[in-house]
Amino acid sequence: MTTVAIQKISPWYTTEEIAHYFKMASRTLNRHMNNLKYGHHYFRKNVRNPRSPILWHVDRMEDYFSKPVAARNRR
Secondary structure, three states, rough: OOOOOHHHHHHHEEEHHHHHHHOHHHHHHHHHHHOOOOOOEEEEEEOOOOOOOOOEEEHHHHHHHHHHHHHHOOO
């Protein structure tokens, strides 16, 4: 099993990059958006355009996906 290594200076990745990094479909990321915080886990590249690409913070997404399901849904 190989690991995916993306070398970037910025911790913000596009949806395609983060989906490739986590080896999951971009639709799976969209399903988790209800549990994620806008501005903390993700944001839109152009805030005024609702159809602009979404950028994801890779470190915060790693923390989110590494938590158990019960702890993730607790508020």
